[in-house]
Amino acid sequence: MALQEAAEHLRALQAEQATFTEQRDRKKSSKQEDVIYHQWATFKVDNELYGVDVIQVKEVLRYSEITPVPGADSYILGIINLRGNVVTVIDTRRLFGLMSNEPDDDTRVIVVEYNENEVVGLVVDNVDEVINIPQKSVDRAPNLAGDESTKKFVQGVCYHQGILTILLDLPKMLQSVTPVDASSSDDLF
Structure with a gap:
């Protein structure tokens, strides 16, 4: 029992x-x-680390000859031919209000998708790595003093391995530098 x-x-x-x-x-x-992770492609401009959504990055190219476009804004370096497609190339240093720099062996052009029909090249000092950041670790962009147009490019900031990374809102950044839709300009004539 x-x-x-x-x-x-x-x-x-x-x-x-x-x-x-x-x-x-x-x-x-x-x-x-x-815990939700988000991937960011990181790069440096003037010794600051920036990140863009990795999904928007199509490819990274070595810096090569860029054909200037007469009358373009100062931050537009020109255009390149990428496998039969014309790609507008933007100097991120000028766009961020920094002094231009002579390209060197580390200079790269990050080709990003702007919308479904257009890609844009961003000239950066060098490309770093793809990092995974928990969404909880991303802080709102601090209220920065200075150029209003640059502030709206920043989606948030975070520390990754002890280094401050500025996360860019690529759609807002590119929308602010690309011309208004061509169909709306037809209404003027």
């Missing part, structure tokens, strides 16, 4: 332990699901 009672008691303890373990595992997995 005592042996049978001990066996039942042991089964009850095992069932209780299994229930406890299952609940603990569910809590762990639900906490893990709460």
Whole structure:
């Protein structure tokens, strides 16, 4: 009789332990699901680390000859031919209000998708890496003193491995520097 009672008691303890373990595992997995990571392609301009949404990056090119466009804004370096497609190339230094720099071996052109029909090249000092940042780690952009147009480019900031990374809102940045839709200019004539 005592042996049978001990066996039942042991089964009850095992069932209780299994229930406890299952609940603990569910809590762990639900906490893990709460963490959402976002990938950013990072690059440097004037020794500052910037990031853009990796999904928008099509490719990274070595700096090569860029054909100037007469009458273009100062931050537009010109155009390049990329496999039969014309790509407008923007100097991020000028766009950010920094002094231009002579291209060197580290200078790259990051080709990004602006919208479904257009790609734009961004000239940067060098390309760093693709990083995963938990969405919770991204802070709102601080209220910066200075040029209003540059502030609206910043989506947020975060520290990754102890280094401040400025996360750019690429659609807003490119929308502010590209011309208004051509169909609206037809209405003027």
